[in-house]
Amino acid sequence: MLMVETLPFVPSPGTAVVTLSGVADVYMIQIYGDSPRSRVFSEYEVAEEEGTPVAAESVFEELEDPEDAHIEFFCRVAGITMNDLWNLEWTPLAP
Template identity: 45%
Template sequence: MSYNHLMAVLPHASVSMFTPAGPEIEGVYDAISYRAEGPSVTQHGPHVLLVDPTLMSLDERVLGRVEGAVAVAVSGVSDTYIIQRFGSAPRLRVQSQGELVEDQGHPLVAEAALAGEEFPEDSHFAVFAALTGLWLNDLDTMKWTPIQI
């Protein structure tokens, strides 16, 4: 199965900073499915987690609102994977078709997880897990609120 979505952590933020766009969704797999029309958020301790099957929230206007927000985007269809940190210490790492095509800023500590997995999708999920302590199955136990962007 090929995943195509964005996952982000917005540190020290609240879901109240977003405008809801619909009823809660049970589980991350529904929040990132082809039926989802846009991004969804959930509160995880002091952080907001955001998922977006459209990848449209990989944007300074959305994630740049929170200092240190980190996005991990996976596009198995195009074989492209992105890690981006927003704020005063920006980071951009883009891997496409097995090649590192962008590498700006200092690597995140969580990027060490890239070496632990064979496949790019899995290694980028591992980076998100290193950032949040949560794997996809953990995210599937949470309720997600669709938001407007």
């Protein structure tokens, strides 16, 4: 799992970082700024959370599969569709 404290930059306010780990089935959301939010989902339950949930988190009640729900959460926060997601150009955060 990527620990957000190790990001090679300081996210600007309102930035949402969504970390997915298919190996350990751990899904982490970190939102920075005036209304910070942190949520860790592990072993099919919320393991940790701080801050007020954001509207896009309603997807966790709509979709049963945690991986699908977190990918859809990312799309909603980014304002894109699932089709848009597959057409994005990906760049590593650090070499």
